[in-house]
Amino acid sequence: MARPRSASDEAVLTVLREAETPMSAYQVLDRLRPQGIQSPPVVYRALERLEKAGQIHRLEGLNAYFACCGRDHAKGTVFAVCTACRRVEEWSAEGIDALLGAAATAAGFAIAGRTIEVRGLCAACRGEAIEAEPHGLHSHGPGCGCGHEH
Known part of the structure; x- marks a missing residue:
């Protein structure tokens, strides 16, 4: 209880x-x-x-x-931290946990705990950054999804 x-x-x-x-x-x-x-x-x-x-x-x-956020964390969580607005999203880490478990087993390592954090730009901040950049003056490359020709 x-x-x-x-x-x-x-x-x-x-x-x-x-x-x-x-x-x-x-x-x-x-x-x-x-x-x-x-x-x-x-x-x-x-x-x-x-x-x-x-x-x-x-x-x-x-x-x-x-x-x-209230979701089930039994299969692990990745915390995605936006470096611009500092908001955090919780993603399922099911596949990542399986990989870590297999690697640990192969190495004879007993995982006592883990926190997986990734940093980058959330969709909203990424959209704002792309719209604010003049065409051709950004560091994105082919396939980056920004909508500009490269």
């Missing part, structure tokens, strides 16, 4: 659900100060409990947290 969440857990989860982009623990704390939460350890403990419960994710590359 799941342990009931504390008031601080609920407050942290609400902040992360309302955020458009991942937040550091101190950014979460700054949002919670008006509610009387002043102590970093309170936020860190809440983040730890929420992560353990699968309600939030930690992006190791950014050292930031965001609310889980």
